[in-house]
Amino acid sequence: PKLLSAVCDLWGLWAIYLTKENPTILVFTEEDKYGLYSNLLFKYFLAEGIVCGHDLFVASAKEHPDNILKELPAPLLDGSYRKELGDEAAAVKSEDVQDSMKIAWRYQNLPKMETSPTTYTKFGHYYDVSKKMSPELCQSVKLHRFYLHEELSSENMNSGYARLLQSIQRIISQEGFDGSDPQKKQRNVLRIGIQSLGSVLWGDDVCCSDAPEDPQSLTKFLYVLRALLRKSLSACIVTVPAHLIQNKAIMERVTNLSDMVVGLESFIGSERETNPLYKDYHGLVHVHQIPRLNSLICDVSDTKDLAFRLKRKQFTIERLHLPPDLSDTVSRASKQDLAGSAKLLSSGCGAMAIGKQHLDF
Amino acid sequence: GEKKGRILRFIYEAFRALRLAKSRREVPQGGRDGDVTAHTKGARAAAPLAYQCGQGKFTLLRDTRTDGSFLVHHFLSFYLRAGCKVCFVALLQSFSHYSIVAQKLGVSLAAAKERGQLVFLEGLKSCLDLLFGEEEQPGQPSPLQFLSGGSCDLRALFDFVRESLSAPAGDSCKGPVLLVDDLSVLLSLGAAPVAVLDFIHYCRVCVCCQLKGNVVVLVHSNEDSEDEENELVVNSLCHHSDLILWAEGLATGFCKDVHGQIKIIKRLSLRQAEQDLVQIYQYKIQDRNVTFFARGLSAAVL
Numbered sequence: 103p104k105l106l107s108a109v110c111d112l113w114g115l116w117a118i119y120l121t122k123e124n125p126t127i128l129v130f131t132e133e134d135k136y137g138l139y140s141n142l143l144f145k146y147f148l149a150e151g152i153v154c155g156h157d158l159f160v161a162s163a164k165e166h167p168d169n170i171l172k173e174l175p176a177p178l179l180d181g182s183y184r185k186e187l188g189d190e191a192a193a194v195k196s197e198d199v200q201d202s203m204k205i206a207w208r209y210q211n212l213p214k215m216e217t218s219p220t221t222y223t224k225f226g227h228y229y230d231v232s233k234k235m236s237p238e239l240c241q242s243v244k245l246h247r248f249y250l251h252e253e254l255s256s257e258n259m260n261s262g263y264a265r266l267l268q269s270i271q272r273i274i275s276q277e278g279f280d281g282s283d284p285q286k287k288q289r290n291v292l293r294i295g296i297q298s299l300g301s302v303l304w305g306d307d308v309c310c311s312d313a314p315e316d317p318q319s320l321t322k323f324l325y326v327l328r329a330l331l332r333k334s335l336s337a338c339i340v341t342v343p344a345h346l347i348q349n350k351a352i353m354e355r356v357t358n359l360s361d362m363v364v365g366l367e368s369f370i371g372s373e374r375e376t377n378p379l380y381k382d383y384h385g386l387v388h389v390h391q392i393p394r395l396n397s398l399i400c401d402v403s404d405t406k407d408l409a410f411r412l413k414r415k416q417f418t419i420e421r422l423h424l425p426p427d428l429s430d431t432v433s434r435a436s437k438q439d440l441a442g443s444a445k446l447l448s449s450g451c452g453a454m455a456i457g458k459q460h461l462d463f
Numbered sequence: 464g465e466k467k468g469r470i471l472r473f474i475y476e477a478f479r480a481l482r483l484a485k486s487r488r489e490v491p492q493g494g495r496d497g498d499v500t501a502h503t504k505g506a507r508a509a510a511p512l513a514y515q516c517g518q519g520k521f522t523l524l525r526d527t528r529t530d531g532s533f534l535v536h537h538f539l540s541f542y543l544r545a546g547c548k549v550c551f552v553a554l555l556q557s558f559s560h561y562s563i564v565a566q567k568l569g570v571s572l573a574a575a576k577e578r579g580q581l582v583f584l585e586g587l588k589s590c591l592d593l594l595f596g597e598e599e600q601p602g603q604p605s606p607l608q609f610l611s612g613g614s615c616d617l618r619a620l621f622d623f624v625r626e627s628l629s630a631p632a633g634d635s636c637k638g639p640v641l642l643v644d645d646l647s648v649l650l651s652l653g654a655a656p657v658a659v660l661d662f663i664h665y666c667r668v669c670v671c672c673q674l675k676g677n678v679v680v681l682v683h684s685n686e687d688s689e690d691e692e693n694e695l696v697v698n699s700l701c702h703h704s705d706l707i708l709w710a711e712g713l714a715t716g717f718c719k720d721v722h723g724q725i726k727i728i729k730r731l732s733l734r735q736a737e738q739d740l741v742q743i744y745q746y747k748i749q750d751r752n753v754t755f756f757a758r759g760l761s762a763a764v765l
Contacts (some may be wrong), residue, residue, distance in 0.1 A: 139473070254510060267594075268595075271591075271595050318652065318653040320650060320651055321651035321652065322651070322653060325587075325648070325651065325652055326590060326591070327588050328555075329586060329587035329591045329592040330591065332556075332557045332587050333557075333587070333588070333591060349689075350689040351688070351689045351690035351691065351692070351693070352692075354685065354688060354689070354690050355647075355650070355651040355693075357650060357692065358555075358557075358647060358648070358651070358683060359648070394530055394532065395556075395560055396560050396564065397564060397567075397750065398533050398536060398562070398564055398567070398748050398749070398750060398751070398753070399748050399749065400530075406717060407585070429554070433683065453668060461627075
């Protein structure tokens with residue numbers, strides 16, 4: 103099911119994997135610097151779980167899971183939102199019919215590039231970020247909580263990860279998500295959300311120092327989590343403050359251990375905020391890895407350059423497209439910026455454009 | 464009927480590849496595009512990868528900026544079809560994942576496991592059994608013993624490999640095969656690089672020298688990687704390999720029709736200072752097949 107209001111076809115994978123026989127997926131989100139947008143994605147994931155009737159397991163060391171659950175976005179009823187979308191799409195279409203191209207007429211017959219394809223969404227639900235989900239809807243599914251400071255006694259800070267794993271394993275076996283209870287006819291999915299893994303609050307110093315005391319604690323945790331997910335009907339989203347982790351080797355290992363890795367880069371406080379190329383957006387979405395499960399190929403979309411923006415009611419992810427440069431002072435300087443930022447756009451399952459020499463001509 | 468056809472076609476491709484490989488020996492450096500074009504235009508998946516089911520060979524599968532697991536699937540189905548006994552140490556994915564892909568490639572893993580041809584170690588499952596399972600029976604230590612922090616070497620894993628491959632299965636003239644996917648995970652789980660290299664060394668001695676079989680191992684690497692331990696392991700293994708299959712993402716970025724490039728580095732002799740034979744192809748992965756072609760000659764371009 104789609105998490106986000108606007109469709110990014112990569113996220114369509116969720117639906118496929120959750121309906122197959124053995125759905126398991128470990129999504130790893132690199133947090134943006136202030137954690138605003140990754141928190142939002144996290145809440146979308148949980149909200150979608152509630153609307154689909156999946157059980158939830160929320161783990162956090164930063165804030166109590168109940169507070170997180172109180173702030174989930176409210177789902178929009180199908181009728182009203184689709185009607186709005188339909189109206190918008192119709193308005194756009196009627197404009198086009200009148201304008202036929204005079205100069206670039208060869209392009210007349212090509213399909214319109216959709217920045218946010220909305221017509222063929224069949225999966226997922228839409229949410230209104232400005233409203234909160236009603237408590238009755240929240241309580242309609244089973245909620246499991248793990249708040250680190252309640253679970254651990256004060257002396258034993260090091261075993262945060264171990265306690266979390268034990269807790270997850272206990273829920274999976276007790277509630278029968280691993281198929282251990284043949285009596286249960288209605289099999290349900292467990293959605294696990296773990297917030298800010300690797301931060302100091304979890305008792306891990308991987309974010310504080312270049313040479314952490316136990317560099318493998320995070321990767322071992324992820325491996326066992328992966329094992330638990332593979333053995334049960336569950337999907338998990340983990341957010342990590344990647345910008346704080348100084349040891350890049352650990353990030354590489356973590357990427358290898360996850361199914362899907364998405365990074366959010368917000369423009370707040372960075373030089374890109376004032377860059378006219380990005381004026382419509384609030385940040386970029388970097389997809390570092392997509393799952394290649396049960397198949398030789400993976401479902402790679404054509405677009406690698408994605409940007410997001412947070413409107414008043416919606417969080418949208420769109421293809422990053424640059425409007426034509428119609429200013430009077432079209433100069434080389436702006437083109438250099440473009441090349442520079444193009445270098446940073448990730449282009450494919452791990453394949454990055456390296457060096458200007460390949461693309462300059 | 465259909466299965467027989469596939470086996471026959473496979474054997475035909477393998478023979479054709481052997482003939483091509485022999486004729487290509489004449490070329491000092493296999494990378495000249497002109498020569499490669501003549502031989503491999505329209506070559507199917509088996510051609511560059513089908514070398515003789517040699518004995519005592521250590522093959523390193525390496526990937527950079529892309530996912531090289533398609534090579535693991537290929538070798539798994541290749542050796543099973545050839546009738547060798549295979550011990551597959553699968554550390555990162557579940558049995559059903561490999562099973563579904565193998566089905567598309569025409570091999571049934573469940574059937575192979577049933578008749579004892581395939582010994583499958585599902586790393587994720589043994590890890591759970593070790594950490595959350597009931598008390599283990601004495602005398603049957605888990606292959607992933609090092610996870611529980613007891614010993615820091617991979618001795619238990621090696622014992623598991625040796626025991627699975629020592630017992631012959633039917634056709635004993637074909638050597639057994641050890642397949643590992645992937646070795647880089649062991650470092651993430653707390654094994655020291657030296658322990659990993661020792662493990663591979665012991666496996667080579669046992670499988671390649673004593674049992675006259677083959678070892679195929681997948682590792683990940685990156686040119687600008689900061690994971691020094693991993694690079695140490697990969698470089699060391701490169702020096703000891705008879706054959707290296709290196710799958711790389713294209714340097715210019717993502718392309719729908721060409722998923723990457725594969726470099727085949729064949730060690731002609733480990734003793735003399737002969738130049739290694741290097742061949743470079745590009746590939747495209749499809750649902751049931753991988754097609755290889757000479758650089759710049761993808762079907763989309765022709």
